[in-house]
Amino acid sequence: MSEIPPPVGDGKPLLTALVRARRGGAVAVAETLLSLAAQTSQDFEVVVLVDKAGDAEIGDFEDLVESFEGAFSVRVRVVGLGDDGSRSPMSAGVEAAQGTFVSVIDPDDVVFAHWVESFAIAAANNDGRVLRATVATQHFSISSDRGRRAYTSIDRPRCLWPGPFDVLGHLDNTPGPIFGLAIPRSALVGWCPPLGTSDLQLEDWAIVLTSALSCGVTETGEVTYLRRLIGDEWDSSKPLDDASVDEARRTIVSRLDQRDVTMPAGTLQTLKTQADENRALRTEVGSLRAELDQAKGESDRLVSSRADASRQVEEMRGSASWRLSKPVRIAGRLARQLRPRR
């Protein structure tokens, strides 16, 4: 790994970690904070966003923060979002953040020690772009021990989204996680949920898509985020509801179509491949249509011929000669039946 760039020097950190503490209480972010305290680069701050919590629960978070050593705890702030759920964690987080970038962490999840470091290295050469680390996921069970959370892994870590960021896939409802992304804060200032929804997954999807298309995406190439999936809790890898996505997609596309957008690396090749496929499909459809028209013409001709033949048979059966020769046809049939068999 390259050398860690020095801090910019404006007193603002490179990165703000937004810890969305929306389930499990303070105990669910204890290991998250521990992993942040172990970072190899200290150019970051932490904002713990406590959703739907009263003063007592916020106090639990503050006590937890104070239990860490001072050099770390002074860089951690606890922000209450009220207990009515009216404030979006992302809006509040961006408002409170001072970092050039913001990155979301969920409770129970942990980051690797070079999480900030790898963002810093990528940021040094990619000003203003979304920085994307690879996210590993792992299933865990949890148990409670004297009010604390104890984790036990069920399987090994897996990287469900190892490839480069797929902006077109996101547009087509293949949701990757917001975790692992460091998003320029400037791209999110003034952000509010545009979709009229409190669905965090949908909001994440909208933020990822909007920021990626506004800023472009650079890969750090490092696995630095471990998403710990517990039971059937909210999982960003699950498909979104089709109707909600359709509505959200229309809103986002409408917004983004009013300005220039930036495509992540590799998007042009994907677009070209899709254009080639579209062209080939159009040619194939044209060919199939021609075959279909030809078959339809033949079918029409056969139907017409059948109708002609039926009409001729009816005309023949209705003729005077056919009616007059009826006794002769009956006699002939009887003669064939009476003829001795050999």
Add this chain to the structure above:
Amino acid sequence: MALATVTLAGGCDDGKVPGLATPPLSVQTILHQNSPSDLDRFLHGLAAAGPQRFFLYCADVDFSWRTRLAGRRVIYEPTACVFHDKRLDRDGQVQAGDAEVYYSAEAALMMAWKCSRPDLVDRGSEGLLTTGSPAHTRAVETFRQRQAVGRLPKQLDLQGNVAQFVGYAYAPHRFAFNDE
């Protein structure tokens, strides 16, 4: 990275932890991770069990088991958290350097030998030689060379009262990195 919830307390025979007014827990466990030198110094007499021959791996297990062989107890604190950084590749597999591969293999053989489990030494050696890893082969060769010249550590726990082997591990693991 292993966010291990681990043990880290040395208990005396009377159940009290030195330096603490009351012991935090009374649950005993079979091993703890890490062996701070001050604890090592505190546990007088452990050096008599033989010089430490572990590097990078198994020093903590060796320390724990020697502690128990010396009549002390090791206390399990399940909610203590220790951050142990690892790196994953894009398949989600732990990236291990050559040194880690070599020393973990060497320590596994040494641990089995030291705890009087020649059957595990034989089985482990055979298994390591079939992986195709040069580091594993070198670890087996090194072990056998030491054995041939009598440079292996003194064997302990002849009755198997302390040592525990769970597959190739020394306790059931709470944090897995492989599909085993």
